[in-house]
Amino acid sequence: MNKLILGRYLPGDSLIYQLDPRGKFLITFYFIGIVFLANNVVSYGFLLLFVLFAVYLSKINLGFFLRGLRPMFWLILFTVVLQMFFTPSKTPLWSFGILTLSKEGLIISAYIFIRFVLIIFVSTLLTLTTTPIEISDSIESILKPLKAIKFPVTQVALMLSIALRFVPLLIDETAKIMDAQRARGVDFGEGGLIKRIKSFVPILIPLFVSSFSIAYDLAIAMESRGYKDGEGRSKYRVLSWSMRDTLAAIVMLVITVILLFIRSY
Amino acid sequence: MENIISIKDVTYTYPDSEAPAIKNLSLDIHSNEWLSIVGKNGSGKSTLTKLIDGLIECDSGTIEIAGQIINEENIWEAREKIGIIFQNPDHQFVGATVEDDVAFGLENQGVPRDKMVKEVNEALKMVDMQEYKTRDPQSLSGGQKQRVAIAGVLATKPQIIIMDESTSMLDPNGRKTVLDLIKRLRHEQNMTIISITHDIEETQLSERIVVLNDGQVVKDDEPKSIYDLGPELTNFGLEEPFSSQVASSLRDTIKLPEGYLNEEELIDNVWKSFSKM
Amino acid sequence: MEIIFKNVTHSYEANNPLAALGLDDVSVDIKNKKFTAIIGKTGSGKSTLVRHINALLKPTSGTITVGNREITPDTNNKNLKPLRKNVGMVFQFPESQLFEDTVEKDIMFGPMNFGVSEEDAKLAAHDMIKLVGLDEKYLSKSPFDLSGGQMRRVAIAGVLATHPETIILDEPTAGLDPVGRKEIMDLFKNLQSEGKTVILITHNMDDVANYADEVIVMHDGRKVAEGTPMEVFNNQKLLRDDMLTLPQSAIFAQKLSKKYFKFDQLPITISDLSTEIKRQINGD
Numbered sequence: 001m002n003k004l005i006l007g008r009y010l011p012g013d014s015l016i017y018q019l020d021p022r023g024k025f026l027i028t029f030y031f032i033g034i035v036f037l038a039n040n041v042v043s044y045g046f047l048l049l050f051v052l053f054a055v056y057l058s059k060i061n062l063g064f065f066l067r068g069l070r071p072m073f074w075l076i077l078f079t080v081v082l083q084m085f086f087t088p089s090k091t092p093l094w095s096f097g098i099l100t101l102s103k104e105g106l107i108i109s110a111y112i113f114i115r116f117v118l119i120i121f122v123s124t125l126l127t128l129t130t131t132p133i134e135i136s137d138s139i140e141s142i143l144k145p146l147k148a149i150k151f152p153v154t155q156v157a158l159m160l161s162i163a164l165r166f167v168p169l170l171i172d173e174t175a176k177i178m179d180a181q182r183a184r185g186v187d188f189g190e191g192g193l194i195k196r197i198k199s200f201v202p203i204l205i206p207l208f209v210s211s212f213s214i215a216y217d218l219a220i221a222m223e224s225r226g227y228k229d230g231e232g233r234s235k236y237r238v239l240s241w242s243m244r245d246t247l248a249a250i251v252m253l254v255i256t257v258i259l260l261f262i263r264s265y
Numbered sequence: 266m267e268n269i270i271s272i273k274d275v276t277y278t279y280p281d282s283e284a285p286a287i288k289n290l291s292l293d294i295h296s297n298e299w300l301s302i303v304g305k306n307g308s309g310k311s312t313l314t315k316l317i318d319g320l321i322e323c324d325s326g327t328i329e330i331a332g333q334i335i336n337e338e339n340i341w342e343a344r345e346k347i348g349i350i351f352q353n354p355d356h357q358f359v360g361a362t363v364e365d366d367v368a369f370g371l372e373n374q375g376v377p378r379d380k381m382v383k384e385v386n387e388a389l390k391m392v393d394m395q396e397y398k399t400r401d402p403q404s405l406s407g408g409q410k411q412r413v414a415i416a417g418v419l420a421t422k423p424q425i426i427i428m429d430e431s432t433s434m435l436d437p438n439g440r441k442t443v444l445d446l447i448k449r450l451r452h453e454q455n456m457t458i459i460s461i462t463h464d465i466e467e468t469q470l471s472e473r474i475v476v477l478n479d480g481q482v483v484k485d486d487e488p489k490s491i492y493d494l495g496p497e498l499t500n501f502g503l504e505e506p507f508s509s510q511v512a513s514s515l516r517d518t519i520k521l522p523e524g525y526l527n528e529e530e531l532i533d534n535v536w537k538s539f540s541k542m
Numbered sequence: 543m544e545i546i547f548k549n550v551t552h553s554y555e556a557n558n559p560l561a562a563l564g565l566d567d568v569s570v571d572i573k574n575k576k577f578t579a580i581i582g583k584t585g586s587g588k589s590t591l592v593r594h595i596n597a598l599l600k601p602t603s604g605t606i607t608v609g610n611r612e613i614t615p616d617t618n619n620k621n622l623k624p625l626r627k628n629v630g631m632v633f634q635f636p637e638s639q640l641f642e643d644t645v646e647k648d649i650m651f652g653p654m655n656f657g658v659s660e661e662d663a664k665l666a667a668h669d670m671i672k673l674v675g676l677d678e679k680y681l682s683k684s685p686f687d688l689s690g691g692q693m694r695r696v697a698i699a700g701v702l703a704t705h706p707e708t709i710i711l712d713e714p715t716a717g718l719d720p721v722g723r724k725e726i727m728d729l730f731k732n733l734q735s736e737g738k739t740v741i742l743i744t745h746n747m748d749d750v751a752n753y754a755d756e757v758i759v760m761h762d763g764r765k766v767a768e769g770t771p772m773e774v775f776n777n778q779k780l781l782r783d784d785m786l787t788l789p790q791s792a793i794f795a796q797k798l799s800k801k802y803f804k805f806d807q808l809p810i811t812i813s814d815l816s817t818e819i820k821r822q823i824n825g826d
Contacts, residue, residue: 180639225421310767514816
């Protein structure tokens, strides 16, 4: 669990940390969208430079981002290899049966690789510099218009923030239950597939039981503190949009324009 | 003495059970007293807490809080007068950070933000946790988490604080800081404290002890008289206070006054018998 | 089994900001068939230490010898079963490990993982449920229908059912009422007198004074003292450095010694305390 960098917040302070989470959240998704506009070496190179610059601004060690790639390693490898050998080409460098290796295939797989790196780096940048609660606040704020169609935005946001709050607790609980069952002779990851799946039953059942008991306790605690149905509540957290957030948005627009220009170049 | 809570002939049976958890129970709790409720696991202590806070509804009987019989309409109002600190510090932490958690009750009451910021700060100051304001709960010790829970309750300015075994999962340091805090707050804030506990030493802080057994009040007296029960205390899931145990092991040699002696009284008496020698 | 820690260091992953403290060059000898208490503040490394005994954690450096088995940084995860069968471990709030649909099956789970036949495991379940003070009629019930205290006993029965030679207890009585606590502690003391090695992690110094033969004091991942309860609770340096709290009897003796009384060694149990008071009053 400690290896999973994507989705973890790293306490720190820099320009990227100070940006409004709503802006960061939207910019991240916007950026993931425009990654798909890149179509040649220059445009990919340009985006890569931009992301590396953002990483530099965040003052977070590049190592954290590289480690973020690790859990995705097999997915990346699989996709890249698939592109490398299955891109049809009239001028193959090498071919064997349905496998074809060509210059086009190599270039496309290199692009795909960079695309993965870009997407993982920016999402890692978002989660490393934004606390889960800020992300859930952003979602609430972005979804606010949906209130008009009676979508329970505040309740969903509270649900989300509570869920986020309990993730580390459940991770601890899982580790504890696993230790207890290992001490009782369970071998995780040994034997055939069926045996392996079976060995998770002694983890899953206790985990469900404790999740329910936590949920029950929490519901009682919330009610005792006067939580009714989410209506008529005031909010302690406020998000504030400042000049630099507007600037960040403008930078994104400029990036898009440059990208469109390079693309048709 | 004025009653802040008055429970009259209350019975409650859990939906999936046959025997009632609380049986025709009547109990008056006075304003500003510190009351301990003790009893074995399963004697109905925690059920009583939930009934008082209207988290479950009694089958028969009435509960009056600050002069009002609670019902479905006024329960939210009554709840604002009561703050509960539960047993497991991890299971009552709602906010993502300390300050968010303290603000939760105020948010529920729709308190305007400016006022909320002020009250969150004040509450954190009262429990001496200001410097942890932006920390996430995972980085706190058990005792610190309970102090945050207390701050969350104090922020809404209740008249009654119920401690539902709130120190039982803490290490000795955590337990001591939480109890010292409650002692201090009680004098500063003029609150009624109801403490549900197994810890006999903790009951020494209170003015009255109510012993529950099988959903009924079986004893209701000042601590000294309850401690006089001696070994019989174990029938109610309690142990004898340390000073009583020492006293009974000394009585065959040293002449001590009848009845329960607290630690200071015992020490004085032991000194006396030494100087007489 | 004798358990020997030799220069054991354990560091949790360096990049984990929430990492609990590990172990720092711990060498200690846990004696066979004794009742050893491990004490120290929260986060001092007590739980980390005992998790090495059944190789739930492996040392970053150093070795642990458990009977004839050696655990080193290179010990692999295969063939740990004989070790784990011999070292039973009762975790904090062990009721959270229950998962089977009957109490009987849950108690049988451990033994059967270690290759005991179904018949023998059943026998063990019947023996153990009585040992932990519950009636045999509970065997057919679902563990989730029991009270918290009963679930605790079932979980303990499940650990004892493999007949481990060494039993490790991580605050086994937390949250129980005083009567239940005493019953559970007496149970473990009995097991020790029948020849088992018992290792107890606790914050309750009276339990240490009443039950333990040996004490290990941990602080910031290091072992700062070991010895009999009498020696440890009379270790002035530990008290000065605030690494230790005292049993109630010792605190009482300290108060008495403000006038008339003089204790060369602080008594740590009620019976020691009263014997000493009587002796001094009678002036022998």
